[in-house]
Amino acid sequence: MRVVVIGAGILGSSVAYHLAMNGIEVEIIDEVHQGKATLAGAGIVSPWATKVTDPEWYKLYGAGARYYAELVEGLTRRGETDLGYGRVGALVVAEDRNELNAAEQRIQSRIVDAPEAGDVRRVSAKEAKQLFPPLRDDLDGIYIPGGARVDGRLLAAAMTRAAVAMGATLRHDHVSLDLQDGRVRCIDSNGSLIEADEVVVTAGAWASQILRPLGLEHPVRPQRGQIVHLRLAGVETRSWPVLLPMTSHYMLAFDDSRVVIGATREDNTGFDYRVTASGQAEVLNAGLAIAPGLATGTIIETRIGFRPAGDSFKPILGRVAGLDGLIIGNGLGASGLSIGPYAGRLLSQICMGEKPEIDTAPYAPASA
Ligand code: FAD
Structure with missing residues (x-):
């Protein structure tokens, strides 16, 4: 064939x-x-906290995350080790305590049959900041050890x-x-x-x-995403967890002192491949409101990707x-x-x- x-x-x-x-x-x-x-994709692989309830979609989302261990093992066996993959954990934060409680309930119900999520626990604002140092100092969180990131x-x-x-x-x-x-x-x-x-x-x-x-x-149809990459010169970022503030924005870090803030979700832009002033502002404002410690980072690039978005x-x-x-x-x-x-x-x-x-x-x- x-x-x-x-x-x-x-x-x-x-x-x-x-x-x-x-x-x-x-x-x-x-x-x-x-x-x-x-x-252009950010590379977050951490399905358990999502607010989206579509069961058919979640079935694949959860299965996709579970499959990563086998995939990475198979590629490694074939000599493919440079994947930007790290099981760095995910940190869910929220300004509103009720929202954080709701997120915790959601996560707990989903991980019942997802041992790969690890031992999920509540963390204080102090511990959250230790895990992700640029974070504000007043946000409690939920830590999910099985959260991961990958370089697509x-x-x-x-x-x-x-x-x-x-x-x-x-x-x-x-x-x-x-x-x-x-x-x-x-x-x-x-x-x-x-x-x-x-x-x-x-x-x-x-x-x-x-x-x-x-x-x-x-x-x-295409849904445009603009996503900003910062460098924090001299800062060791490789083990920072994925940061999920329960909005459509998020942060994650890679090995080369790189922190990524994502992303716009723009419908009706067609294939307009541009970084726009409003896109850049939206992403930076959202990121800095949660993680003000990123303010001195150097903007190294803004990537643009067209998500394949269905009905x-x-x-x-x-x-x-x-x-x-x-x-x-x-x-x-x-x-x-x-x-x-x-x-x-x-x-x-x-x-x-x-x-x-x-x-x-x-x-x-x-x-x-
Ligand atoms: P693509 O990666 O777009 O690949 C399609 C390919 O088909 C292209 O190379 C194109 O050139 C080729 N092609 C099209 N037509 C033709 C043709 N006629 N002839 C030859 N080649 C053709 N997902 C997550 O799970 N976690 C995230 O954190 C995440 N963050 C994201 C952040 C942003 C800013 C964006 C844009 C996406 C993000 N995504 C994330 C979503 C994810 O990146 C996409 O869903 C995924 O990459 C889509 O992959 P694909 O293979 O379907 O399409």
Whole structure:
């Protein structure tokens, strides 16, 4: 069987990795558009505190976080160790004590069957500040030891490299799709046919564009995220937990004295790849209100990514009924770095004709 995977973000690279591991011939094709979400994503992997209640979405969110241990172990065995992955813990804080109590209840109910979250405990404002030093000094918190962060750029590149090491091929090109006798065909930018038994569309926020010529009205649009990276020169940040203030903003730290403050969630911007004054102000004001100790940090970059946002939180995963040879993986929205690796494994199982290890019927794309 020959499979073409269109898009090598977190999802496509995972599909390719899992297919290659099973001996399937895979060609990965990636245009690397400006605003590729995986290159901009913050990298928080800590599902347990979320306020979102959609059960089908949460099922994948939780499973995605759980899968990380196995994924990292498998990649490490293949020599891929540079993933920016750290199980640094997550620190949930809130100004309002009632809100923190509600968060604690939510977390406790969710970790009943999630031992990977670790021994969750309440921490005083003093301890919270010890864990994340730039934090305000009046915020109690909840510490979740199993919270993690990952560098999506490094992880996707590692999965792609591992797939190539197992025989997959990678090319950078813009491809399009058409139909012949009810079967989907993939065409490269020179107009040549790319042979494939199965085409897997993991094209992020661009998926609707590529699916339109097939007559599919795909409900995924770009949601712009602007995310600010600071450097705290000389400060050891690598073990700082992910900071979750229970708003749409958050902070996390990486190894190179880097602290990331995220992020805007802007609908209706199309693919407008710009750092805007209001975006930058929104993110910095939100970050500094919670962690004033970041005020002297150096702004080293602002990344822009287009989240693939669907009509609901639920990802879209599976075969398109009514068309031969087309599988879609899309709509990962704001949680794709958590869900993507596991969803890629599920898609590889669908592609190989196996029963996916969890029922993917609730995530099925609309039929043709
Ligand atoms: P993408 O990474 O966008 O990849 C799609 C690829 O398809 C691109 O490379 C594109 O060039 C290619 N492509 C498209 N069309 C074609 C074509 N016709 N031919 C060839 N190639 C094509 N998630 C979390 O879990 N935790 C977080 O903390 C988090 N933070 C985020 C912060 C920001 C600011 C943003 C923007 C996102 C964040 N996310 C987070 C979400 C996550 O980054 C995305 O859901 C995920 O990266 C989407 O991956 P993807 O593979 O579907 O798409």
